[in-house]
Amino acid sequence: MSERSTAERIDAPGVIELPRHPAVATWRPATDDDVDAITDLAQAADRVDHPSWLTPREDVEETFESSWIDPARDTLLGLDADGRAVALGAVVVHPSREHHLHAYLNGRVHPDFRGRGIGRELLRWEHERTLQALVELDSPLPAAIFVYAEETDTAARHLAERRGLREERWFSTMVRDLALDIPRIEQTMHAGDPAIEIVAYDPSRTEAARLARNDAFRDHWGSLETPPERWSQFVEGPFLRPDLSWLAVEGDRIVAFALGSVNEEDWAVQGYTSVYIDLIGVTRDRRGRRLAPVVITALLRAARAAGLEKAVLDVDTESPTGANSLYGRLGFEPTERSVALVAHH
Structure with a gap:
């Protein structure tokens, strides 16, 4: 346990700028009306990132049902000019907060829109929102921010490293x-x-x-x-x-x-x-x-x-x-x- 609280030891922006990218017409918080669109986005990404399993719709629904998640502040949906969901940022602070604080960045970009810099902007927003959420908890507990990526997803790994995260544990x-x-x-x-x-x-x-x-x-x-x-x-x-x-x-x-x-x-x-x-x-x-x-x-x-x-x-x-x-x-x-x-x- 630290002698200083997260509010004292973490530097977080008071105001977070929305991502900016010409391929994304609108950035807004996700709502439960977006469950189908988010599921389609997640499964399109799944088929490229880890083709052995798909994100079920029920997992997406839990984002809007869990008491420890505030979708209005902790999600960000990117829509193209046709209203298609092409990117999603989500921040989750683990509900168990007695001994450690763990926060997870769960961003997805549709495969058709990758390689254009959307992921970099999205991860920047997620990271800044996570820092802000940890500061708001004003807790003396040790805190950690996690990004999980497939071994083959070198782009996601590089983006996370650019935000100061380091590879720490491997899973098979x-x-x-x-x-x-x-x-x-x-x-x-x-x-x-x-x-x-x-x-x-x-x-x-x-x-x-x-x-x-x-x-x-x-x-x-x-x-x-x-x-x-x-x-x-x-x-x-x-x-x-x-x-x-x-x-x-x-x-x-x-x-x-x-x-x-x-x-x-x-x-x-x-x-x-x-x-x-x-x-x-x-x-x-x-x-x-x-x-x-x-x-x-x-x-x-x-x-x-x-x-x-x-x-x-x-x-x-x-x-x-x-x-x-x-x-x-x-x-x-x-x-x-x-x-x-x-x-x-």
């Missing part, structure tokens, strides 16, 4: 063919260990799952606690599949989990049917008992039984739990990579 997408043999793995038991049951996720365990997630990820890079509102958006959303999500339960407590979701829109661009494993974790006091491979393989077997062809996940390449090595041993193979660029304040 890994894919497993469910037609391959799935091993049967037994948890490691010690004398006096309480009984641990492996069960499918059930909505009655929502809060227990949130607490387990927060415990398991406390020592993970870039991770903050997930508050109830954000957790509800995830577990009550349209994509989580309880039948493809597995828990290790000790009494009323969840001590390990592998939660899977299915977005059928992704299948067309992937070329195969899949489950995406959103979260895998083990509470810190139950690590070393082979619970992670137990719940993962339970998920893999359930996905195969559901007729799905592959399982996909993303992993921090420097995970403190050695997760990337574990996934390799379980048959996952790396495909794409992305990087987090960060500025600390």
